Amino acid sequence: MYGIPLPSRLESSATVDVAIDGTAHASRQRGLRSRRLILASNDVIQRSGLRITTPARTWCDLASVLNEEDLVAAGDFLLWRRNPQMTFAEVADAAARHRGRRFRPRLLAALPLLSDRADSRPETIIRVRVIRAGLPVPEVNPMLHDDRGRFIAMPDLAFVEYRELIDYEGEVHLTAKQWANDLKRVPRLEDAGWHSNRAGSEDLADSRELLARLERRLRAAGWTPA
Numbered sequence: 001m002y003g004i005p006l007p008s009r010l011e012s013s014a015t016v017d018v019a020i021d022g023t024a025h026a027s028r029q030r031g032l033r034s035r036r037l038i039l040a041s042n043d044v045i046q047r048s049g050l051r052i053t054t055p056a057r058t059w060c061d062l063a064s065v066l067n068e069e070d071l072v073a074a075g076d077f078l079l080w081r082r083n084p085q086m087t088f089a090e091v092a093d094a095a096a097r098h099r100g101r102r103f104r105p106r107l108l109a110a111l112p113l114l115s116d117r118a119d120s121r122p123e124t125i126i127r128v129r130v131i132r133a134g135l136p137v138p139e140v141n142p143m144l145h146d147d148r149g150r151f152i153a154m155p156d157l158a159f160v161e162y163r164e165l166i167d168y169e170g171e172v173h174l175t176a177k178q179w180a181n182d183l184k185r186v187p188r189l190e191d192a193g194w195h196s197n198r199a200g201s202e203d204l205a206d207s208r209e210l211l212a213r214l215e216r217r218l219r220a221a222g223w224t225p226a
Helices: 055-064 068-079 088-097 101-113 121-132 176-191 201-205 208-220
Strands: 016-021 032-037 044-047 050-053 151-153 157-159 164-168 195-199
Touching: 050 055, 055 068, 055 088, 055 101, 068 088, 068 101, 068 121, 088 101, 101 121, 121 157, 121 164, 121 201, 121 208, 151 176, 164 208, 176 195, 195 208
Parallel strands: 016 032, 164 195
Antiparallel strands: 044 050, 157 164
16 A cells, blocks of 8 residues: 555565454454554554554564565655655654564664665665675765766765766666666766766676675775775
């Protein structure tokens, strides 16, 4: 109901998750999975005539079924600056109150990685892998300008100090208009002293080569591991 991007194994599931009060009996019906949750009054809202958990509480509960990368991607989506469905304060409060002890370490590890500037799930996953690889924390979708103050681009990820950036090329980049824009964009970035690292679906499936190449570029630009 919130449109949260999920991995295909969950997107294709026809099972409906239903939360019930911790003291009630679980329902056993085909296509229905019920779970007992201890919910505070501010964990539940009305949406389309249904009582559902808030975006922040839903994100916390997703820690039981998502890995860290997908959990951060789900949180980024709900925080997205262009259509925010929760705030950083709300999700921090929900996480502090959440009693899912088994998955709490994953929840707390994902919380500081959240951003409201990520525009897609692949962007988020690449960012998490960059950070977990021990590389510098990149800025997310920053506005880049040349020395005259003219706008150049808004890359997915940028290491401003080292003039390195990463762009994930999804299906939208296959259109003729976007391809033409990209052809003009990269030379403008290069003229301004930036190096562009372009990533695709293969890098999402296996990011080792991308991360190794990025590390070499950052070291060449003066970065040293802490």
